[in-house]
Amino acid sequence: MTKEQWGALQDSLCKTVGENNYKTWIAPLSFHGLEDGGVAVFGAPTNFFGTYVSQNYGDLLLSQLSKVNSSVCRVMFRTSTRPAANVPAAVRPAAPAPTPREDLPGAPLDQRFTFETFVVGKPNELAHAASRRVAEGGVVTFNPLFLYGGVGLGKTHLMHAIAWELRARHPEKTVLYLSAEQFMYRFVQALRERKMIDFKELFRSVDVLMVDDVQFIAGKDSTQEEFFHTFNALVDQNKQIIISADRAPDEIKDLENRIRSRLQSGLVVDLHPTDYELRLGILLSKAEMYRAQYPGLSIADGVLEFLAHRISTNVRVLEGALTRLFAFASLVGKPIDMDLVQDSLADVLRASERKISIDEIQRKVAEHYNIRLSDMIGPKRVRNFARPRQVAMYLCKQLTSRSLPEIGRRFGGRDHTTVMHGVKRIEELRLQDGQIDEDVELLRRALEA
Numbered sequence: 001m002t003k004e005q006w007g008a009l010q011d012s013l014c015k016t017v018g019e020n021n022y023k024t025w026i027a028p029l030s031f032h033g034l035e036d037g038g039v040a041v042f043g044a045p046t047n048f049f050g051t052y053v054s055q056n057y058g059d060l061l062l063s064q065l066s067k068v069n070s071s072v073c074r075v076m077f078r079t080s081t082r083p084a085a086n087v088p089a090a091v092r093p094a095a096p097a098p099t100p101r102e103d104l105p106g107a108p109l110d111q112r113f114t115f116e117t118f119v120v121g122k123p124n125e126l127a128h129a130a131s132r133r134v135a136e137g138g139v140v141t142f143n144p145l146f147l148y149g150g151v152g153l154g155k156t157h158l159m160h161a162i163a164w165e166l167r168a169r170h171p172e173k174t175v176l177y178l179s180a181e182q183f184m185y186r187f188v189q190a191l192r193e194r195k196m197i198d199f200k201e202l203f204r205s206v207d208v209l210m211v212d213d214v215q216f217i218a219g220k221d222s223t224q225e226e227f228f229h230t231f232n233a234l235v236d237q238n239k240q241i242i243i244s245a246d247r248a249p250d251e252i253k254d255l256e257n258r259i260r261s262r263l264q265s266g267l268v269v270d271l272h273p274t275d276y277e278l279r280l281g282i283l284l285s286k287a288e289m290y291r292a293q294y295p296g297l298s299i300a301d302g303v304l305e306f307l308a309h310r311i312s313t314n315v316r317v318l319e320g321a322l323t324r325l326f327a328f329a330s331l332v333g334k335p336i337d338m339d340l341v342q343d344s345l346a347d348v349l350r351a352s353e354r355k356i357s358i359d360e361i362q363r364k365v366a367e368h369y370n371i372r373l374s375d376m377i378g379p380k381r382v383r384n385f386a387r388p389r390q391v392a393m394y395l396c397k398q399l400t401s402r403s404l405p406e407i408g409r410r411f412g413g414r415d416h417t418t419v420m421h422g423v424k425r426i427e428e429l430r431l432q433d434g435q436i437d438e439d440v441e442l443l444r445r446a447l448e449a
C-alpha cells in the first residue's frame with residue numbers, strides 16, 4: 001500500500017460518500033503508511049475526528065483499501081501533527097469569506113450560490129424576499145428567519161446567498177454560517193478539549209448566526225441544550241439568526257418544545273416544490289452558463305421544456321441532467337437534441353416518471369364531471385355517476401400499474417369484472433363519441449402534467 005495507491009482511491013471515495021462528506025471527513029486524512037500486520041495508518045487532525053471517521057467510514061475505507069492491496073486488514077487513525085493549513089477549508093477553523101475572522105469555525109460558502117444565480121418563481125418568492133430582506137443587514141425585524149423545504153429546493157443556496165450579501169454589505173459584521181452537524185462537531189470537540197468557555201464566547205460574539213439543516217440536532221440532547229443557550233444569548237443581544245431545515249419546526253421530531261417554539265418565534269417560510277415555470281427558468285439560466293463553458297454546443301428547441309416537464313423531483317436532479325447532457329454532447333460531438341436526451345438520460349427519466357395514484361385520478365375525474373367523490377365511489381348506478389366512474393376506472397387501468405381487482409376495491413369494493421366492463425365501454429365510446437374521447441384525453445394530460 002503506497003501513498004500513490006491511496007491517492008488513486010480518492011475519486012471513488014468521493015463518489016461513494018458524496019462531495020461534502022468527502023471534503024469534510026476524508027480529504028483531511030493523511031496516509032502515513034502500512035504497518036506490520038496489515039494496519040493502514042492515517043493521520044487525523046484531532047482525536048475526535050479520527051474517532052468519527054473510524055466509526056462512520058472505517059468499514060468503507062477498509063474495504064476500498066483491501067481491494068487495492070489485499071494485505072490491508074485494519075485501519076487506524078492517529079492524531080496528525082501536520083499544520084492546520086493543510087486541512088481543507090471545510091474543517092479548518094476559519095471561514096474563507098472576505099475578511100473573515102480568523103477564529104470563526106464556519107463552513108465555506110459556495111461561490112455559485114448567490115442571489116444573482118438564484119431563479120425566483122412562485123414557489124420560492126416568499127423565501128427569496130425574506131432572505132433578501134435579512135441580507136440587507138438592517139434592523140432585525142424577524143428573528144429567527146426559518147427557511148424550510150424539501151430536498152434540493154434551494155435552502156442552502158439561499159443561506160449562502162444571504163451570507164455572501166451580508167459579508168459584502170457589512171464587512172465589519174461577523175457572519176457565521178455552518179451546518180447543524182458542524183455545530184455539533186464543534187461542541188463535542190470543545191467538550192473533549194475542555195474549551196467550552198471559548199466555544200460559548202465564540203458563538204455568542206457573532207453578529208449573524210446561520211445554521212443549515214437544523215433537523216440534524218433533533219434527538220441529540222446536549223447539542224440541543226447548547227444550541228438553545230446560544231440562540232437565546234444572541235436573540236437577547238438582538239443579533240440575527242437564520243436557520244434552515246428540511247421541514248417546519250413543528251414537524252421536526254425529537255426536538256425539545258422550548259427550541260421548537262423559539263424556532264417558530266420569528267418568520268417561518270417554506271420553499272414549495274418547483275412548478276414547471278420555475279424549473280424551465282432554472283434550466284434556461286443554467287444552460288446559459290454551460291453555453292459559455294462549452295462554446296459551439298447548441299440545444300434544440302423543446303429540449304429544456306421537455307426536461308422541465310419530465311423531471312419534477314428536485315432542482316439537483318434537474319441540474320445533474322443538464323450537466324450530463326452537455327458533457328455527453330461535447331464528448332460525442334453531437335448537438336443536444338431529443339435523441340441525445342433519450343440516449344444519455346434514460347435512467348434519470350425512468351426514475352422521475354411520475355407515479356399517478358388512483359386517488360388522484362378519482363379526484364380529478366370527479367372534479368371534471370362536477371360530481372362528489374363519494375358518488376363516484378358509492379353504489380349509485382345512475383348514468384351521471386356511472387359514466388365518470390367508468391372513465392376513472394379506464395384511466396386507472398391506463399395510467400397506473402394496479403390490477404383490475406385492486407382498482408375494483410378502490411371503487412367501493414366492486415368486482416374486477418365490473419372494472420373490466422367499464423374499461424371496455426370507455427374504449428368503445430372513445431371511438432364513437434368525440435366528447436368522451438376529448439374528455440378522456442384532457443384528463444389524461446392533466447394527470448400527466
Ligand SMILES: Nc1ncnc2c1ncn2[C@@H]1O[C@H](COP(=O)(O)OP(=O)(O)OP(=O)(O)O)[C@@H](O)[C@H]1O
Binds near residue numbers: 118120124153158
Ligand atoms: N431557485 C433556484 N435557482 C437556481 N438554482 C437553484 C434554485 N433552487 C435550487 N437550485 C440549485 O439546486 C441545487 C440544490 O440546492 P440546495 O443545495 O440549495 O438545496 P437544499 O434545499 O439545501 O437541499 P438539501 O435538503 O439536500 O440540503 C443547488 O445546486 C442550487 O444551486
